Amino acid sequence: MKFAISIPQLVDDGTFNPPAMRRYLNRAEELGFVGAWTLEQVLGRAPHLGPLETLTYAAACAERIRLGCAVFITTLHSPVHLAKSLSTLDQVSLGRLDVGIATGGGSRMFSAFGVDRSTYIARFTEGLDLMRALWTEPEVNFKGRFWQLEGAAMEPKPYQKPTPPVWFGASQPPALRRAVRLGDGFMGAGSSTTEQFVQQVRTVREELARQDRDPAGFPIAKRVYIAVDDDAGRAHDRMAAALNRFYGRPLTPVSVYGSASACAAGLRQVADAGAEMILLNPLFDDAEQMERLAAEVMPQLDS
Secondary structure, three states, rough: OOOEEEEOEEOOOOOOHHHHHHHHHHHHOOOOOOEEEEOOOOOOOEEEHHHHHHHHHHHHHOEEEEEEEEEEEEHHHHHHHHHHHHHHHHHOOOOOEEEEEOOOOOOOOOHOOOOOOHHHHHHHHHHHHHHHHHOOOOOOOEOOOEEEEEEOOOOOOOOOOOOOEEEEEEEEOHHHHHHHOOOOOOEEOOOOHHHHHHHHHHHHHHHHHHHHHHHHHOOOOEEEEEEEEHHHHHHHHHHHHHHHHEEEOOHHHHHHHEEEHHHHHHHHHHHHHOEEEEEEEEOOOOHHHHHHHHHHHHHHOOO
């Protein structure tokens, strides 16, 4: 079992604390986390730092840990600009980047981004094709429905060859099958319950078999919102408030909280469902939670 940790992105008092972020990431490396991941939330009331900028700062703070975002809603991005930013980030991190992407579903405020809701899936797949072309081809001639390039080049290419790993976020069967067809791995959403994740993994594995893809080359992971607290009631209330702030609804059934033993039991269910890596995502007291997770919870899953 591998564990990654979320990178704190909330700036509650409106002031970023660089030394605290540096200490957090250095400690994550010391504790043996394999990755540190961000979220993307462009619009929302929570004071949430952007993922690209946060990851770029993280790349300068830590030397070994892999860095990722789960997930970029690439439908809302220019694929040319995003390809350039991600290629640059992979270079400055010396090849430590994991790229999580998703369509974002049909309920997004597409009008804020100049995107036609009826075309978002087509834009998603074409945008990924274009990013991969820019990352791998010396000269790009691209005749798409949404983007056209003639004799274009993008340099430098990513540090990782041919491209950084592309993880897909998905929940519904068509999106899960698309993930296997086009992606390098699957990351279950933090907003999905363990029971939903079980069904998602089943669909992914069936599609891997149908496409004759080696499961060993397609990792499966899940983000888990988690809080270690000996007072389970307090943990529940704080988790509900934090999820409500981010999603606009409590969503406590998707989270794991309570004593170290209770958290370990919840994570064991996620592992049994098929997660080869668990992205641990505290929503408050990030540094203190990371220490308790490493000292009290993760060892129980190694036994």
